[in-house]
Amino acid sequence: MSSPRVGIVMGSKSDHGTLQPAEVMLGKFGVSFETRVVSAHRTPEAMVAYAQGAEGRGLKVIIAAAGGAAHLPGMIASLTVLPVIGVPVLTRALNGVDSLYSIVQMPAGVPVATVGIDNGANAALLAVRILATSDADLTGKLHDYFAELRNAVDKMNLDVSR
Ligand code: RP5
Numbered sequence: 001m002s003s004p005r006v007g008i009v010m011g012s013k014s015d016h017g018t019l020q021p022a023e024v025m026l027g028k029f030g031v032s033f034e035t036r037v038v039s040a041h042r043t044p045e046a047m048v049a050y051a052q053g054a055e056g057r058g059l060k061v062i063i064a065a066a067g068g069a070a071h072l073p074g075m076i077a078s079l080t081v082l083p084v085i086g087v088p089v090l091t092r093a094l095n096g097v098d099s100l101y102s103i104v105q106m107p108a109g110v111p112v113a114t115v116g117i118d119n120g121a122n123a124a125l126l127a128v129r130i131l132a133t134s135d136a137d138l139t140g141k142l143h144d145y146f147a148e149l150r151n152a153v154d155k156m157n158l159d160v161s162r
Contacts, residue, residue, distance in 0.1 A: 004034040006127050007059045009050065009076070011039045011066040011089075018065050018089050018118050025124035029141050031131060040071040047072065051079035061127040064112075065120065067091045070102040073112045083130055085123045086112040 006026055008019055019035070026033045038047045054062060054076075062082055064073035067089030077084040088099035096117035104114040115122040125145075132138035 002032045003058050004032045005058070005060045005131060006031055006033040006124075007050075007054055007062045008033055008035040009038045009062065009064045009072065010035075011037070011041075011070070011072045013037055015065045015067060015089050018087055019063070019120045019123075022063055022087070022120035022124040022127075025121050026127070029124075029128050029138060029145075031124075031128060031138070038072065040066070040075045041069070047075060048079060051076040054080050054082055061085065061130050063087060063120075063123045063127055065089055065123075066103070067096070067099045068093075068102075070099040073103050073114075074106050074110065077106065077112045078110050084112050085126050086114045087120055087123045088114065088117045090118045 008022060010016060010019055016035075023033065023035065036050065038050045040047050051062075059082060062076055062080070063085045064076050065087035066072040068091050070086070070088060073084050073086030086103035088096050088103050090096040091098055100114070100117055103112055106112050113126060115126065128138060128142065132142055
């Protein structure tokens, strides 16, 4: 098993459904990853240790999902120079808008690349694009993926055109 290039973290096990599409997408591209529950509020020391150790362990990108008072992506971005992709989790009380606003409104100097509410797949694709800047094999796979998207739309046109 190769060492993970992408770290997937979430504030609670209840966020895992949001990140399963990210795991599937990374698997499709053959990108190694690890998945952990690391809560900014319930296990802050573990969050600090994870973020501060990530670069040294060879991780290149971190995908962090959280819901509600979603501080995990921003706190991790404040503790590591690795790119952090935040995934706002859909919440019952406020439909994930709370998560989105919490993750996207980072102060200048500490960016988090934020994808749409519950869009784990896009988080993985953005991670793949970041890795592909220094990986020709992944770049080729992204071109193949574009062809897949085009073919899917071509099929939609066959289905709707009359
Ligand atoms: C956040 O609180 C987590 O990211 C999760 O989305 C939310 C609820 O957590 P649980 O009460 O389901 O453990 O920290």
